[in-house]
Amino acid sequence: MPLTDAPRIMTARLGDPDSYTIERYLETGGYQALRKALTMTPAEVTAEVDAASLLGRGGAGFPAGRKWSMLKKDPVTYLVVNGDESEPATFKDHLLIERIPHQVLEGVIISAYALQVTRAFVYVRGEFALGLERMEQALNDAYHHGAVGADIFSSGFSLDIVVHPGAGAYICGDETALLESLEGKRGFPRIKPPYYPAVIGLYHQPTVVNNVETMANIPWIVANGGAAFAALGAGRSCGTRMFALSGHVNRPGPYEVEMVKVSFRDLIYAEELGGGIRGGRELKAFIPGGVSSPWFGPEHLDLPLGQDEVGNAGSMLGSGAITVMDDSTCMVRAAWRITKFFSRESCGQCTPCREGSGWLERVLRRIEHGDGREDDLDLLLDVSDNISPGLRWPPQQTTICVLGPSIPSSIHSGIAMFKDEFLLHVKEGRCPVG
Template sequence: MVDMLTPVLSATWDADRPWTRRTYEANGGYAALRTALGMAPGDLVDAVKKSGLRGRGGAGFPTGMKWGFLPPDDGKPRYLVVNADESEPGTCKDTPLMLATPHLLVEGVVISSYAIGANRAFIYLRGEELHVYRRLLQAVEEAREAGYVGTDVLGSGFDLDVVVHAGAGAYICGEETALLDSLEGRRGQPRLKPPFPAVAGLYARPTVVNNVESIASVPSIVSKGADWFAGLGTEKSTGYGLFSVSGHVKHPGQYEAPLGITMRQLLELAGGMRDLPDGTPGELKFWTPGGSSTPLFTAEHLDVPLDFESTMQAGSMLGTRALQMFDQTTSVVRAVLRWTEFYAHESCGKCTPCREGTYWLVQVLRRIEAGKGTEEDVDTLLDTCDNILGRSFCALGDGATSPITSAVKYFRDEFLSGTHTPAWELFPYERSSVFADADRMPTVSHAEPAGMA
């Protein structure tokens, strides 16, 4: 089973000080950049198109196609922006990548900037991740000292300035146009599209916005070839990716494998479900294939190939490959409520369906969690979700509805149990804790949520 893993992005994570330029170069780092600088920019774009690389930030849009949307060069600035604002609950792939091998991202940034004709690139990072921010700054400076960044990169005549920018911690800034507004110093709110960033992005100039993992995958495409990359994964979802397995499993962590691997295979790699505090085996109850904003899956979906097409056909989305695993001790009502509280808090408030809808979803879910719900509340949840879905300004509103509608679909009886019994009685907190030692559990009050009396 281990043979299914394809360590490419994570190949040097266990090396000595893998974040340094010395270690990165010792393992072939920046060789792809030298190759790329000897190619025509258009050939690089064609290579990325041929590889079939699709955006690794969740949407899965073909990366090479996005690069090709840029208008012809008019001699004025154009930009590359790397979306490193990893905020989706359960997602943790870009952060360890930047922490362990920041030079891989820097090399990808330089190659991608050369391919699209950008002389300035930005890496937009979450401000809370100070340790990652410092490491990226150090990596850019080390790359500048070696001539990989700056004026006349490696004597090629290509100039590039790389700016590492720390955001203020808003989830909405993971949306590409809200990110651009934040980068310009404005309040992070999504823009009306069209125009799309490829035409009028940062500072109203042509801009490519790509995820960290997407850009970090470019050096391997250049060094090993587009055909090699296309030979991994599935026909329409090519390549490899980092799968973040967390929750009630014995060995949570990052598993880098070709797209199309199944959750059953990943679960085996992760040691299976954990044993419960009383020693009985844990059983999978539900899981997220792509983070909390994707529809839930259950044990019946363990053999669904984790690629863009198969997960969508099965009723969910691959998203960011944040695989959160929950066993039978977990209240699905409680889990969905916590996610919805997050989305209500992070809504930028620009559009009414999301601003008002997420607020009311939280109120109804709190009532059900407290055992004070009604049968009508379940229908109210679905009706509210229906009024948000497809009517919000960006994908935040749509994402907030996904776990609710899917949870009701698979666990309607559990929601109806909220008409008479609190979730904390049906599913005690201490049983679902991932901590083996109960003494490490935080003190939890069973008081009713505000406004539920």
């Protein structure tokens, strides 16, 4: 483990080119945690996950154990795994699905046992063709091995899993949109309340939706105990976490580090991690948690990679995607492209998001093209304020889902940090950085 001596929970198997096969998985201790879990009661397994204080690894960071305990014990319940990773610059679930599908599946089976669920669905982003093939093959092999299906390892517990392909829609990463999609509908996020699928989920039945990385942590937690996991990290952020580092660094890539014990500076500059800014350039800004998160500047480098630590500083760790921008980056162009993304991916249900994202994109585009108008910055902030009143953090919401309030993040933090650069685009019709 880079920088600390924490165990490699997510990445231990990744050095092996055959890590996705059942043979290699079994050789490296695969499905032993499942065997152990099946000797425990479901309540004991749940207690271990609770003790681990595992925060969901999807983006919202909701405690996984609490999500489980909210599940109403109706006769029919479902477990759904969210593998629709689409938050720009996030690429850790892609890696886990392609490279260690069995570790994800083992987590799913153990979780299903803890929840006493007999049907689970693994929703994999459609654009991951290889990942879908690897997951489907892993599932076939797991059935054949007796780890899924009827009477798993002669325990009396039975479970069926279906791998479900998405078809290209960012919004389906929202758990209620994902459930709609899984029901064969357009991926429209559901109106709240109820706030949680644990109340009304798939086919109107109580459902738990967990992220791929969250699932991939479960076997280690069961094998080593929740307390061992909780001993890693600090505060509310326990364990290790996968961070996807991209942009102007020497060594972009997925890195597993112990939470809180490592800072943004470590991740970006340490030799064994990001290796510093490329070409000896200077850091201008970085996006700390996917494009939905407000930007940070060099003054935030020493913040630890912890959920509350980053949240209290006015942004979020979100999906664990950190994008580094050096001093050659045009911030108007960056904000425009991010806004264009939201405009394309807005599902169109709510007016502030549907109309606001397109409006903001057009204004940013004309500024970027040198056709900006004098009051365009005020206009950007005004439209943003109509989507997320007050432009506060955490953001206020006027829409069904959090895509809406994510739109202003890059705009208002970009203008706050680089007002002169935005103004120069407007006044002189050119970009000061080239």
